[in-house]
Amino acid sequence: MxxxxxxxxxxxxxxxxxxxxxxxxxxxxxxxxxxxxxxxxxxxxxxxxxxxxxxxxxxxxxxxxxxxxxxxxxxGLNGANDWEDLEIDMAVDTINDFRNKIGAVQYEADEEVQKKKRVTLDSEIIPFYLEKLEAMAAANDGHFALSKLTWADLYFVGILDYLNFMAKKDLTENHPNLTKVKETVLALExxxxxxxxxxxxxx
Incomplete structure (x- = not known):
């Protein structure tokens, strides 16, 4: 090994x-x-x-x-073919886009600018992405792709504490399918x- x-x-x-x-x-x-x-x-x-x-x-x-x-x-958490890999990559890239949007606010050096950006983040950007990610997880039986465990699920749960820290809130709260993704991954032995x-x- x-x-x-x-x-x-x-x-x-x-x-x-x-x-x-x-x-x-x-x-x-x-x-x-x-x-x-x-x-x-x-x-x-x-x-x-x-x-x-x-x-x-x-x-x-x-x-x-x-x-x-x-x-x-x-x-063995990748896809079985190129199309399956594409589905996983789409999910991961969407999660990563979300991370970058939150990060752009968290790491804004000007405090006044950050306050204004955070209003938009909280009222528009976070709800938009959470709705899309929740729908993605709902369509895939509590996973992000292929209706089964893939590295997209592990990626999301792996960075979730970081996302929550930057967003200053629990992003999975009131999102049952995102919660299901989290619980499934954290239950893996x-x-x-x-x-x-x-x-x-x-x-």
């Missing part, structure tokens, strides 16, 4: 889907957590000056979605074991 290493900050955020995918099949990995004060020096050594980074037998990869897609194939032992972090 290959040796895996995931390198990221001491948060869930963008690395958690990778940790979920490996944990799903109980694949051991080295969970390296970089302290903020050490980051400026380490940043210089990173392919694109950012994390997460995944190493597979010492070979280094970056780009969180590309790495998640790779791991999905390793653990490998992921349940990971969640029980991972470091406590807010996002």
């Amino acid at each position: 290959p040796e895996y290493k995931i390198q990221y900050f001491n948060v869930k955020a963008l690395a958690e889907p990778l940790r979920f995918l490996l944990s799903y099949k109980n694949i051991p990995f080295d969970d390296v957590r970089i302290q903020k004060e050490d980051w400026p020096e380490i940043k210089k050594t990173m392919p694109m000056g950012q994390m997460p980074i995944m190493e597979v037998d010492g070979k280094r990869a970056h780009q969180s979605l590309a790495m998640a897609r790779y791991l999905a194939k390793q653990v 490998g992921i349940k074991n990971w969640v029980a032992k991972r470091p406590e972090t807010e996002l």
